[in-house]
Structure formats: structure tokens, C-alpha cells
Amino acid sequence: MLDHVFRPCVIGGLTVPHRIVMGAMHLNLETLDDGGAALAAFYAERVRGGAALIVTGGSAVDAAGSGGPGYGVLDDEDHRSALRRAARAVHDSGGLIALQLFHAGRYALPGTPGADGAAPLAPSAVYSRFSRTTPQAMTARQIGETIAAFARGAGAAYDLGFDAVEVMGSEGYLINQFTAPLTNRRDDAWGGDAERRRRFPVEVLRAVRAAVGPGFPVLFRMSGADLVADGTPWEETAALAVALADAGADALAVGVGWHESPVPTVQAQVPAGTWAVYAQRIKRALRTAGHDALPVVASNRFNQLAQAEEVLAAGDVDLVAMARPFLADPAIVGKSRAGASASVDLCIACNEACIDRSFGTERVSCLVNPRAGYESDFPAGHSPARRGRYAVIGAGVAGLEAARTLARLGHEVEVYEAADEPGGQFRLAARVPGKADFGATVRRRAQELDGLKVPVYLGHRVGSRDMPLLRTMDGVVVATGVRPRRPDLPGVALPHVLDYAQAFADPGALGPRVAVIGGGGIAVDLAHLLTSGSASALTPEEFLSSRGLTMPLEAGAGARTAPAAAGAARQVTVMRRGGRIGTGIGPSTRWVAMEELRAGGVHLLTDVVYEEITRGGVVVEAAGERRLVAADHVVLATGQESRRDVVALLHQAGVPFEIAGGAADARGLNAVRATAQGLRAAHRIVERTASRG
Known part of the structure; x- marks a missing residue:
């Protein structure tokens, strides 16, 4: 039962129909030269899947605040046009959308548009290992201009038709840099003691509130724990939360960690729900100060609504933000509401196609769901003019993706796998501690194929005897994977x-x-x-303890504490x-x-x-x-070698085919590439064979 998840919630004057927020993700779709088509399609599909309130990836309030070349800047009319289209698409699909107002500060990456080679701006000139630059300390004039830029951004969000704004003040970006002694070494009106360090976030919030008026919801994402040495002390974090409430915030979303933190926050090794404790403590601090009704949003490392339900039921948290799970399965909310949680494609926290790409310029996507970010290229709900018959040879992740894509397109599909179980290399990964969700991905894919009436023939290595059958097919996707490569080294044949x-x-x-x-x-x-x-997963409490994190956090908590050796x-x-x-x-x-x-x-x-x-x-x-x-x-x-013996047989038999995954190229093989190739191979083979009688 998800009784707490599906209770409505009010944020300012906005009624949200359930307690799951789709958290902000930078997508590298924001600056595509497509008029915002990909961005709009991405968000609209999540609303159709049950998302209610979506927070966009950060839009830079000015050029200096851009996080890199893939970030949109609110002064740019092309970016505004894309945002307007995205907001309209969300509304047309029945959802709500908040624009995140962003400034990278010292985290601005090389190639940031509009920076003109200038060093990033920050409270103080403290070197960043993330951007590998030393920023320039902001002047009082630049601070005032940046506050005004946040206000202009909020006004733009209102004009563009957004339902709310979220001020990005967490994860080590500019506003968070002002609150931490590590990066704020000023001794003026903007730093030097706790009250002056929190002045900048409070003034930004006041300016944003003034720009949009009292009836427009303003969320503020603050850091619950910086997890760096000399980060914001807990007492100052609690005081900041109260000050933001006093200044007119309609909700506080709580993030954790900086990009320079030695403590993992979003990796698979982090137990689900670990960081909710910081949101809970902030809620208690607000309650003590008389702000009982102010909603608090927990975030980080939830990939199932049942986990959110547990945290919400425990109290002290009003909403839960989930980001990457909406990449893995746009319908995570709708499926869970319908009692079909077991069919949700889980985020496996691999970070390969999402977080890692977000720091560059490549379009963000998902290993588990390679359509993510490409919804306008591969629209859902397509009905074929003619129902074809296709075979997929191989049931690793590339083959499974090809098979479900073909079946979703409305075609008849059969899968042949030489091994006794599906999954390929994922079966190996699932054995590794912290990677159990890799195995869950294979099980869910097999379950989906079963629901789509796709037979999977295990223990069947395709050979010459199968060519007569395959000649009757419209086409074949070859996803036969790889075999381990044995080097030419003396002694390699020894029995050990x-x-x-x-x-x-x-x-x-x-x-x-x-x-x-x-x-x-x-x-x-x-x-x-x-x-x-032991392969058993740590509990959140055990994980925090292993990292030397105790509550309340003292100044400097979060310095590197390696996990204890397993002996x-x-x-x-x-x-x-x-x-x-x-x-x-x-x-x-x-x-x-x-x-x-x-x-x-x-x-x-x-x-x-x-x-x-x-x-x-x-x-x-x-x-x-x-x-x-x-x-x-x-x-x-x-390394590996491609298994592609069947390719010659298909050539000889004159059977149309496409190759995906390791069978196509074993060099630099990874699962992100494999699933993406499975998706594309399925579409290509249909396009090639659509006219066959």
C-alpha cells in the first residue's frame, strides 16, 4: 500500500496530487537546436506516466552562472522558447512544472558559454577540484547583480507559464558555496560569521519572492549536509532553514553532498533512503521554530515508491524527490499506483548515461531505458502499417532491448538464447555486492517480454538448422554478445x-x-x-556510521572515512x-x-x-x-571477442539482419552502448523490411 505517497500536498498555493516530485536533472537537451522538441517530449512522457510536479534541470540565471556548454541561459531567447514549449507540453499532459534557477559558481566548467575565458565567480578564490579552476572572488557589485539575475529568472519563469520555481542552493553550487566556511572566506557583509554566510541565500530568496509575488510557489533546494571538510556546520544548516522559512520559502528541498565530497551519495553502493535523515532533521528544526506547515522534500537514492512510502510514513518528511528513476521508467508512478510496482524498470544507479554525461555535452539517457532523452526520435504508441515477424538472436541486454522494442512496435517476435538463462554479462554484474538491481533489470525485462507474448527459447544456439525458419522472418537482430578473450601468453592453458x-x-x-x-x-x-x-547490503545507519557521519554533524564532518576492510x-x-x-x-x-x-x-x-x-x-x-x-x-x-558466427549463416541464407551490442563490436563494450544499439537495431530492421510482402 502506498497510502502516504498518494496523498495530495499543498506547496504555497499549488495543490500537488501526490508526494513524489520528479527532481531536477540536467539533460543536455536544454540547448539542442530543435526548438525545445526533445525537452518537451521528455517531460510530457513522464507526466503521462504519472509524474505530477516536475522540477526542470537548472537554467542559468546569467551567462557566468552556466554550468557548461550544455546549459541553457535565461537571457537567451532560444532557451526561453524551449522552456515555454516544455511548460506547455507538461500542462497539455496534465502535469505541473517548476523551473530551477541555477548558478554554478566555482563549479562552472570550461567551455561555459558567455564566460569569455574569465574565471568562474565564487564567494572566494578557492580552487575547485571539480572544475579544476580557481574562481575569482565576487565583488559586492557582482553579488548584487547575481541576486538581481535570480529575480529576473523567477520573473521569466512566471512569464513563460511555469507553475513554480526552485532556487538551486545545494550540491556545492554558488549559493551553497556562500554558506560553507570552506569556500566563503570573506570578511565583509557576505561572510565572516554564520549570519553573514547565510545572507546571500536569504537575499536571493527575498528577491525571487519579490519578483513573483506572494501567490507564486517558490521552492528552495538547500544542502542538508555538504559532506566536505569545513562545510556548513549543522547548526548553521538548521538556522538557514529557519531563515529561509522566515523569508518566504514555500518548501525546502534537501540535497546532500558536493561534487568534491569524498562520501558517495548517488552511487549504487549507497543504501536506499540513506539521506532522508537530513531532511527529517531540517523538518524538526522548522517545527521547533514554529514553521510546522512548511513542506520538506527528501531526496537522493530512492528508486522505488515503496522506499518513499516508508520515509513518508515515518514522519518529518512531506515529499520525496526522485530523479534518475524517471529516466529508467517514465511510468514509475503510474505503474505503482496501479499495483504494478513489480513491473517498474528500476534505476540501477550506474550513472553512466545520466550523471556522467551531464558533465559533458552528450545527451543524457539511461542504460535501462535508452529511449530516455530520445522520445521525439522514438515516439511511443506507434502502430505498424503491417505486423511483421522478427527474430532476436541473443538475450543479453542488447537482445532484450531489441526484442521489447520490436514487440512494443506491434510486431511478432521470437528470442533465441544459447545460455540457460537470459541476461548475458548482466548476470555476472548482478553477483557483485551493491549490484543486485542489475539482476532485477533482467527479471523485469523477461517479465515484460512474457506480457508482450514474446517467446524466449533458452539453451538454443542458432545454427544452420535454423536458417529455414529464419528465412520466413521479415528480419533478424543479432545480439549474440561476446566471449572472453584469451591472450597469447605462455602458460595460459594451465588448469588453474x-x-x-x-x-x-x-x-x-x-x-x-x-x-x-x-x-x-x-x-x-x-x-x-x-x-x-558478505554480499549483504548495509543499512542506511550502517553506511553513515562506516563513513564517520553522526548526527548532529559537527563542522568538518564528512571528511574521508574509508569503509572498514572486510577482512x-x-x-x-x-x-x-x-x-x-x-x-x-x-x-x-x-x-x-x-x-x-x-x-x-x-x-x-x-x-x-x-x-x-x-x-x-x-x-x-x-x-x-x-x-x-x-x-x-x-x-x-x-577483454572480449564478438560472437558473430551466425552472421555468415544469415548472409548465406539471404536473411535481412542488424547487429547490436558486443556482437557488433567488442571494443570498449559497455551496457549503455549495448542497450542503445538494441533499440536502434530494432527500429532499423523494421524500416529496412517494412515493404517486404
Whole structure:
């Protein structure tokens, strides 16, 4: 039951029909040269799926505040036009939309439009490891101009037809930089003590309120915990919340962490609902100050409405914001309301197609749902002029995506998989602690295919005997995946040498000393699996404790506290020819994965030359010295080769086909590319064969 989730809520004068907010996400759709078509289609599909109040990705209030080349600036008429179209599309679909007012401050990235090569603006000239620049300290005049820019942005939101605004004052962006002693080293009217540090956010809110009047809802996203050394102390955070309430905020949304924080906040390793405790404490501080009715929004690391229900039922939180889950499944709210939560495609917090892309210029999308961000290119609800028959060979993530796309397009589909279960490489990933949702993704995809009446024939390797049947099909998608590559290395055929698939299949059979040749993402996952001890997930309380985070937070809380070592029985060494372990893992996740390996006592060797594998281990040259890496088992994680034997048979049989995933190219293989190719291969094969009789 989701009784608390589906209760209406009032924010200012705005009645919201349920308690799930679609949180802000920068999409890199905001500046596309398409008149706002992609942005409008993206938001409208989420409303049709049940979203009520949507908060847009941040729109910069002026050019200096832009986060990078993919950010829209509210002074730009093209961006305003795109926003107007997006707001209209949301309203036409029955939803509500708030415009987020944004200023990056010292987090402005190189290539920011309008910056003209100038250093980013910030309260003080404190170097940023995120943007890799030292900003210029703002003058009093620049501070006043920036406050006025926030007010102009709020007025623009009103004029463009938005239902509300959200002021972005969290996650280490400009407003948050003013509240933290780390980045505000001023000793003037805007810094020097707690009251002056919170003056800037309060003045921004007052200016925004004055610009839109008392009846227009203004949300303020504040930081519940900066999670950096010398960040905003808890007492000042609580006082800021009260000051914002006094200044006219209609709701406080609570974020956590900075991009420079040593504590993971949005990765799969973070338990669901961990950060709600900060929103709850802010609500209690407001209640103590007499602001009982002011709504507080919790956020970060929720991927199911049942988790939001639990937090809402516990009290001290009024709404829950979910962002990436709306990428993975635009209908997460509608399905859950209908009692079909088990059919929701879960966000797996891989961050590869969303957060990692948001820091560049590539369109944000989703591994689980590659249509995300491309809704205008691949519209839903298409009915074919003629119902075709298609086969998909391979039931890894590329094949599963191709199959469901073809079936959703209204075609008859059959899937053939050589293994005894679907999922391909995802089956391996699902064994790794913290990645259980990878397995859930495969199960949900299989469930969806079953509901679409798509037969999946397991244990069936397609060969020449199948060509007569395949000739009757309109077309085929080949998604036969990859096989582990075995390097040409002396000793590679010894009995204690396994490929990574064999090691994942039975990790308990490996001895106490394991040497892994290869240092990519698969090797990192395997090393984590072998040294993690228990695969059981931490509770939010255990996670916070492992990071040295206690409540209330003291000034400086959040400094790096690595997880306690698991005391694993195995000694694992990961080595590679190059100089960087974990190549291919996204930047927002790699540092967490590497931290886990170090906590597990994994030895990391880079820039090695492999000489041979012996019965005692691997002989390498490292740092100019020849040495033996002792091992009871040696695991090869040296890349993959495409499985595409069936391609020649299809050519010979004259069967039209498209190739997707690892079968197309094993180099740099990742699941984001595989699912995107599965989607596109399905559409291409239909387009190619639509005229066949």
C-alpha cells in the first residue's frame, strides 16, 4: 500500500496530487537546436506516466552562472522558447512544472558559454577540484547583480507559464558555496560569521519572492549536509532553514553532498533512503521554530515508491524527490499506483548515461531505458502499417532491448538464447555486492517480454538448422554478445587459469590467492566480489556510521572515512599493462569502486609486462623488476571477442539482419552502448523490411 505517497500536498498555493516530485536533472537537451522538441517530449512522457510536479534541470540565471556548454541561459531567447514549449507540453499532459534557477559558481566548467575565458565567480578564490579552476572572488557589485539575475529568472519563469520555481542552493553550487566556511572566506557583509554566510541565500530568496509575488510557489533546494571538510556546520544548516522559512520559502528541498565530497551519495553502493535523515532533521528544526506547515522534500537514492512510502510514513518528511528513476521508467508512478510496482524498470544507479554525461555535452539517457532523452526520435504508441515477424538472436541486454522494442512496435517476435538463462554479462554484474538491481533489470525485462507474448527459447544456439525458419522472418537482430578473450601468453592453458566468466560462475572455487590479469571494469567487479566478505547490503545507519557521519554533524564532518576492510580471506592482485585500473568505469563511480578495492586489501599493479603464467602464479616485470605474483588461480579479464558466427549463416541464407551490442563490436563494450544499439537495431530492421510482402 502506498497510502502516504498518494496523498495530495499543498506547496504555497499549488495543490500537488501526490508526494513524489520528479527532481531536477540536467539533460543536455536544454540547448539542442530543435526548438525545445526533445525537452518537451521528455517531460510530457513522464507526466503521462504519472509524474505530477516536475522540477526542470537548472537554467542559468546569467551567462557566468552556466554550468557548461550544455546549459541553457535565461537571457537567451532560444532557451526561453524551449522552456515555454516544455511548460506547455507538461500542462497539455496534465502535469505541473517548476523551473530551477541555477548558478554554478566555482563549479562552472570550461567551455561555459558567455564566460569569455574569465574565471568562474565564487564567494572566494578557492580552487575547485571539480572544475579544476580557481574562481575569482565576487565583488559586492557582482553579488548584487547575481541576486538581481535570480529575480529576473523567477520573473521569466512566471512569464513563460511555469507553475513554480526552485532556487538551486545545494550540491556545492554558488549559493551553497556562500554558506560553507570552506569556500566563503570573506570578511565583509557576505561572510565572516554564520549570519553573514547565510545572507546571500536569504537575499536571493527575498528577491525571487519579490519578483513573483506572494501567490507564486517558490521552492528552495538547500544542502542538508555538504559532506566536505569545513562545510556548513549543522547548526548553521538548521538556522538557514529557519531563515529561509522566515523569508518566504514555500518548501525546502534537501540535497546532500558536493561534487568534491569524498562520501558517495548517488552511487549504487549507497543504501536506499540513506539521506532522508537530513531532511527529517531540517523538518524538526522548522517545527521547533514554529514553521510546522512548511513542506520538506527528501531526496537522493530512492528508486522505488515503496522506499518513499516508508520515509513518508515515518514522519518529518512531506515529499520525496526522485530523479534518475524517471529516466529508467517514465511510468514509475503510474505503474505503482496501479499495483504494478513489480513491473517498474528500476534505476540501477550506474550513472553512466545520466550523471556522467551531464558533465559533458552528450545527451543524457539511461542504460535501462535508452529511449530516455530520445522520445521525439522514438515516439511511443506507434502502430505498424503491417505486423511483421522478427527474430532476436541473443538475450543479453542488447537482445532484450531489441526484442521489447520490436514487440512494443506491434510486431511478432521470437528470442533465441544459447545460455540457460537470459541476461548475458548482466548476470555476472548482478553477483557483485551493491549490484543486485542489475539482476532485477533482467527479471523485469523477461517479465515484460512474457506480457508482450514474446517467446524466449533458452539453451538454443542458432545454427544452420535454423536458417529455414529464419528465412520466413521479415528480419533478424543479432545480439549474440561476446566471449572472453584469451591472450597469447605462455602458460595460459594451465588448469588453474580461468577466464572471468568461469570465475564469476563459481567464485567460491577459487583459492586464497588470486591474480587477475586485466584491470578494466570486469576485473574491478570480480576483485570486489572476491574480497567483499558478505554480499549483504548495509543499512542506511550502517553506511553513515562506516563513513564517520553522526548526527548532529559537527563542522568538518564528512571528511574521508574509508569503509572498514572486510577482512577477506583472499589475497587478490589486479594488474594491467596500462597505468590506470578501472578504465571504462564512469567518473562518478570509479573512485568509489577503487575505494572498495583498497578497503578490501586488493593489490593493484599497473604498467606491468606479462612474461608467463606458471603453476605458482604470474611472472611480470613491474617498475623495472622481474617478480612472481603468487596465485593459486589466475583469472583472465583481458577483454572480449564478438560472437558473430551466425552472421555468415544469415548472409548465406539471404536473411535481412542488424547487429547490436558486443556482437557488433567488442571494443570498449559497455551496457549503455549495448542497450542503445538494441533499440536502434530494432527500429532499423523494421524500416529496412517494412515493404517486404
